[in-house]
Amino acid sequence: MLDRIKIKLQYLLPKQGLTRLAGWGAERRAAMLTQWVIKAFASYYKVDMKEALDPNFSAYPTFNEFFVRPLRDGARPVVSGLDMLCLPADGAISQLGAIVDSKLFQAKGHFYTLEALLAGNYQLAEQFKEGLFATTYLAPRDYHRVHMPCDGVLREMTYVPGDLFSVNPLTAANVPNLFARNERVICVFDTEFGPMVQILVGATIVGSIETVWSGQVTPPREGIIKRWTYPAAGEEGAIALEKGQEMGRFKLGSTVINLFAANQVEFMPQLKNGTVTRMGEPFAEALRPHAVEPVSAENVI
Template identity: 55%
Template sequence: MIDQLKIIGQYLLAKHLLSRLVGKLAAARAGKLTTFLIKKFIKKFNVDMSEAKHSAATDFKTFNDFFTRELKPGIRPIIEGENSLALPVDGCISQIGAIKEGRIFQAKGHDFSLRELLGGRDDIAAPFDEGLFSTIYLAPKDYHRIHMPITGKLEQLIFIPGDLFSVNPLTAQNVPNLFARNERAVAIFSTAVGPMAMVLVGATIVASIETVWAGTIAPAKNKEIQYWDYRGQDITLEKGAEMGRFKLGSTVVALFPKGSISFSESLQAETVTRLGELFATTNTSAEK
């Protein structure tokens, strides 16, 4: 009953307004209030500040500075080897597996359209048809910067406006089409295994989605789908490099072409992930 009420509340809540108001507070230099909120957040969500480069609540001028905090150097070593892909975030696997008939598995009884997830264009979705996906949920306590699983050259960026439902496990199990209906930014890279899509999905009170090359993507005043073509530029990010960040957490969906990689056998739904550990091996490696 309580879970049902939570889901009903998700539909009734003025999610965009709430998210933007929280965003303004999170970006404010509010002195003692900021420090108070950070301390309360650390306690409530049991955030491990021993891994952070700056560990005291007073080290951060805004809540956003705290939420997107850096880790200590070397705390998340990136797996070596040209045939190994690194996990892109700290989080938890929501689902992982094959894209079947253009559909991606969300939770029992729910799946969603690959084409819709990527903004509705066949030419962008086609390379990933019958390919592989991994959906990773970032909880409030997690490190909220997103890194590259493999070296990639940026090809396109797409911003897709939408809802701002929560993306926690309860919502994923109960809200149809969740990741293809929420606001999101899609980055397409060319890599040694073919195209790779990194989909950064917004959520309730996610105040901002950023990339390292374009800055803030969401929130956006323009409520139409927006495309940026980077194929004439040389923006290459190495494996393990930061590619974006969430200001208040969310979900990352990574997409790969059919036959390009094999996910690590240790990864399955509910597996806790740590940035830099083995995500997948290239098909070449798998065949040796």
């Protein structure tokens, strides 16, 4: 009964207005009030401040600065190895697996299409047919900067306006097409493992989504799709990011979706629905063709 009420409220509440209000409040410098809010939030969600670059609450004059706090050096070692990809964010795996018939699994009884997720870009969607996807949910207590799973050169970025439903597991299980209807920022990279997409999905009271190359992408929320393209690798102005490097952040929590082309990588076997993730830990491994040893003439019958 309570769950049904929560879902009903998701449809009835003025999510855009609540999000604007939360974003405004999170940027206020309210001295003692800000400190009280930060401490109450950290206590309620059991935030581990020992991992923060500065563990003192007084170091954060606004709630947003606390929320996107950087971690101390060494807090998230990045897995080594040219064939290894690293997890992009702290959180938990919501779903991961194969993209079947151009559809991604959201939750029991719910699927959504690649083309809908990618805002109707059928040419981009074609590159990920029969590929892999992973959805990572960032809870309020998590570290909210998002990093690169592998080296990549940014090809394009698309801002897609949309709803601002919550993206927690309850909503994912009850709101159809959740990730294809919410606001999101789609980032496409060229990598040695083929094309890779990393999508930052907005949600209720997510005050803003930012990337390291463009700064704040949203707000403003103007209700139109915006698309930016970037120089290719080797060209002047190309944006190249390394494995483990920060690529974006949420001011209040949300979800990251990764897409990989077919036959390029395989996810680590220990990852499954509900697995807690830590940025930098093993995410996937490249699928490399196995070398075949040449047959010598003396072994030929």
